[in-house]
Amino acid sequence: MSDDLKNKTPVRDVEHYVDPEPFNPAVVEELSPEQERFYQASQWQIMWWKFKRHKLAVWSGVVLLIFYLCVPFAEIIAPYAPDTRDSYHLYAPPQPLHLFHEGEFVGPFVYGLKSEINMETLQWEYSPDLEKVQPLRFFCSGDDYEFWGLFPATFHLFCPADGGTAFLLGTDRLGRDQFSGLVYGARLSLTIGLVGVTISIVLGLFFGGIAGYFGGIADTLIQRLIEIMRSLPELPLWMALSAALPVTWSPVWVYFGLTIILGLLDWPGLARAVRSKLLSLREEEYAKAAVMMGAKPKRVITRHLLPGFTSHIIASASLSIPAMILGETALSFLNLGLRRPAISWGVLLNEAQNISVVTVYPWLMAPVIPIIIVVLAFNFLGDGLRDAADPYK
Amino acid sequence: MLYYILRRILMMIPTLFVISFLVFFIIELPTGDYISNQIAALKTSGEQSSIAKLEFLRKEFSLDRPFFERYLIWVGLWPGPHGLDGLLQGNWGWSFEFDKPVAEVVGPTLPLTIVLNFATILFVYVMSFPIGIYSATRQYSWGDYGFTFIGYVGLATPNFLLALILLYFFNQWFGLSVGGLMAPEYIDQPWSFDKAMSVLAHLIVPTIVIGTSGTAGMIRRLRANLLDELHKQYVTTGRAKGLKEGQLLVKYPLRMAINPFIADIGNLIPSLVSGSVIVSVVMSLPTVGPVLLSALQSQDQFLAGFVLLFVAVLTLIGMLISDLLLAVLDPRIRLGGRASS
Numbered sequence: 140m141s142d143d144l145k146n147k148t149p150v151r152d153v154e155h156y157v158d159p160e161p162f163n164p165a166v167v168e169e170l171s172p173e174q175e176r177f178y179q180a181s182q183w184q185i186m187w188w189k190f191k192r193h194k195l196a197v198w199s200g201v202v203l204l205i206f207y208l209c210v211p212f213a214e215i216i217a218p219y220a221p222d223t224r225d226s227y228h229l230y231a232p233p234q235p236l237h238l239f240h241e242g243e244f245v246g247p248f249v250y251g252l253k254s255e256i257n258m259e260t261l262q263w264e265y266s267p268d269l270e271k272v273q274p275l276r277f278f279c280s281g282d283d284y285e286f287w288g289l290f291p292a293t294f295h296l297f298c299p300a301d302g303g304t305a306f307l308l309g310t311d312r313l314g315r316d317q318f319s320g321l322v323y324g325a326r327l328s329l330t331i332g333l334v335g336v337t338i339s340i341v342l343g344l345f346f347g348g349i350a351g352y353f354g355g356i357a358d359t360l361i362q363r364l365i366e367i368m369r370s371l372p373e374l375p376l377w378m379a380l381s382a383a384l385p386v387t388w389s390p391v392w393v394y395f396g397l398t399i400i401l402g403l404l405d406w407p408g409l410a411r412a413v414r415s416k417l418l419s420l421r422e423e424e425y426a427k428a429a430v431m432m433g434a435k436p437k438r439v440i441t442r443h444l445l446p447g448f449t450s451h452i453i454a455s456a457s458l459s460i461p462a463m464i465l466g467e468t469a470l471s472f473l474n475l476g477l478r479r480p481a482i483s484w485g486v487l488l489n490e491a492q493n494i495s496v497v498t499v500y501p502w503l504m505a506p507v508i509p510i511i512i513v514v515l516a517f518n519f520l521g522d523g524l525r526d527a528a529d530p531y532k
Numbered sequence: 533m534l535y536y537i538l539r540r541i542l543m544m545i546p547t548l549f550v551i552s553f554l555v556f557f558i559i560e561l562p563t564g565d566y567i568s569n570q571i572a573a574l575k576t577s578g579e580q581s582s583i584a585k586l587e588f589l590r591k592e593f594s595l596d597r598p599f600f601e602r603y604l605i606w607v608g609l610w611p612g613p614h615g616l617d618g619l620l621q622g623n624w625g626w627s628f629e630f631d632k633p634v635a636e637v638v639g640p641t642l643p644l645t646i647v648l649n650f651a652t653i654l655f656v657y658v659m660s661f662p663i664g665i666y667s668a669t670r671q672y673s674w675g676d677y678g679f680t681f682i683g684y685v686g687l688a689t690p691n692f693l694l695a696l697i698l699l700y701f702f703n704q705w706f707g708l709s710v711g712g713l714m715a716p717e718y719i720d721q722p723w724s725f726d727k728a729m730s731v732l733a734h735l736i737v738p739t740i741v742i743g744t745s746g747t748a749g750m751i752r753r754l755r756a757n758l759l760d761e762l763h764k765q766y767v768t769t770g771r772a773k774g775l776k777e778g779q780l781l782v783k784y785p786l787r788m789a790i791n792p793f794i795a796d797i798g799n800l801i802p803s804l805v806s807g808s809v810i811v812s813v814v815m816s817l818p819t820v821g822p823v824l825l826s827a828l829q830s831q832d833q834f835l836a837g838f839v840l841l842f843v844a845v846l847t848l849i850g851m852l853i854s855d856l857l858l859a860v861l862d863p864r865i866r867l868g869g870r871a872s873s
Contacts, residue, residue, distance in 0.1 A: 472692065
């Protein structure tokens with residue numbers, strides 16, 4: 140027996156080798172610094188990284204930021220006050236910005252307007268006066284306004300030349316500057332979506348939360364309600380609801396009334412998303428553990444489940460903002476929403492309601508451009524957010 | 533299948549009741565009603581003679597009763613001054629502003645509304661189906677990028693603005709009156725072939741305008757669905773077994789991708805109907821849109837209520853049709869459960 144064993148001992152043809160490094164059993168699981176950074180980053184950090192890779196969404200965010208700058212600083216950015224009427228320039232055409240006059244650099248300027256009356260149509264006709272170079276003034280004092288309604292000021296980012304005009308996008312029926320109107324209009328048009336979405340988020344969380352967490356009859360009832368609400372055409376209902384707003388209300392009240400109307404019909408989509416997300420999260424182990432440890436439904440929902448889908452809610456909310464902006468525009472356009480003296484893009488478009496006016500004064504359609512840009516930007520931003528909302532995928 | 537259809541139609545009945553209640557609630561929201569506003573106006577101007585007549589009208593239309601009773605009378609489940617006489621009995625109410633029955637006011641506009649909406653749905657299907665397939669099968673080609681770009685712009689442009697812009701350009705380039713239902717020279721003319729063609733030509737622009745955003749959305753969705761399917765293994769298997777590309781596409785992945793495509797059109801119909809209302813106002817098409825707007829502005833409640841209910845029913849019918857189509861295509865749905873959209 141012992142001889143046999145001896146004979147079978149293998150001959151070592153490889154040098155015996157011992158690694159001088161101390162033994163580390165975790166060597167397989169060790170992470171590169173990059174991986175470490177990824178695994179240690181918070182959920183929001185990873186979402187940010189993922190969002191940044193979506194270039195279009197990032198640029199849309201920048202564009203939106205620029206637009207939203209008009210909200211607090213409208214008075215400064217707009218060269219005219221929104222209700223300033225220039226009765227010598229009714230329906231004046233846009234004065235394009237120029238930099239060079241007869242080959243010479245002048246800086247940003249506009250050509251003055253020559254006006255003469257057409258005796259056949261009895262309308263004022265304007266043409267650029269190539270003699271009159273009216274350079275814009277910057278950081279100047281112009282029309283007075285009350286900054287945020289608090290203190291009077293006259294400071295503007297840019298103003299027309301002394302005695303000149305600067306109607307970059309023309310004027311309307313009463314000689315009000317369109318560009319200034321757009322800047323002021325951004326205030327209501329851009330915020331109405333945010334407020335409306337907040338209302339819709341609250342409602343969606345509430346109903347979706349109840350349906351998804353408790354299930355049973357509550358779920359069935361809310362599901363039915365959501366189905367019915369989603370099968371209704373929104374705009375006619377918006378029209379009916381905003382026609383119900385009392386005419387005597389001040390613009391501020393109408394504004395809030397509108398946001399509530401917009402939010403009231405928008406929540407079903409969000410509630411549905413919340414519900415389905417809750418249904419799946421409720422089955423997760425950590426949620427079950429919390430329930431078993433005796434946590435109340437409110438605590439389970441707010442502490443354990445909500446953080447799991449906040450990002451989804453933000454993403455889907457950002458996708459429903461454009462619908463609200465468009466809704467407000469449509470209502471104001473139809474005279475059912477905001478009215479002067481309140482200014483929004485829809486109110487401005489109201490001037491363009493008549494096709495015969497639009498064919499003669501096409502610049503009245505100018506609010507269309509910011510609306511399309513903002514809605515597109517929100518769509519791209521929402522796409523990016525939605526992709527980033529689930530960073531571990 | 534018959535059982536499924538029956539069940540699906542029966543399910544519409546409670547929905548209809550909830551909707552009619554919502555509609556009635558909404559049109560009753562403004563304080564007062566058409567007649568009491570008139571009475572108030574007459575009182576301030578000191579006219580007494582016509583007040584008695586208006587008071588009579590108030591009674592006649594049971595505007596003096598409590599809310600729920602008024603609702604039931606309107607629907608026709610509660611005896612009003614003339615017994616059971618409501619929507620269920622075919623009495624659509626009275627338009628105070630036009631001083632005519634609602635049926636006479638909206639009657640002429642209903643066929644066009646239906647035609648316009650169905651034309652739009654057809655347009656959306658016909659346009660988005662081939663484009664979606666093209667975009668998915670030739671992903672990242674120039675055509676794909678082009679359609680995606682147009683799609684995004686289409687989604688972002690509100691359709692009433694698109695209507696304005698198109699009106700402007702058509703007027704500018706062709707000197708064409710795009711608004712209205714037919715060229716001005718045919719108005720009040722008896723029906724003829726030319727008149728019908730004129731109506732058709734005038735329907736094209738609104739159909740495109742209303743359908744654009746919906747088409748854009750459908751293209752995006754069909755493209756995404758089809759792309760998901762195209763990357764699955766059974767496609768590779770089919771290809772490995774020597775199936776021709778076209779045959780392979782139609783036979784397997786397209787069938788899978790078309791299901792959500794049809795389910796989605798159900799979700800799309802409300803926004804199409806919404807679009808048709810406002811586009812009709814802008815382009816002055818004689819559909820229910822302008823009627824609704826003027827009724828809402830003058831608080832002509834029964835007229836507004838009927839139009840609201842009508843558009844809601846129109847969307848319900850559209851959804852019914854899309855559900856039935858889905859059931860034809862997908863045995864899982866007609867045999868059990870509902871469409872999981």
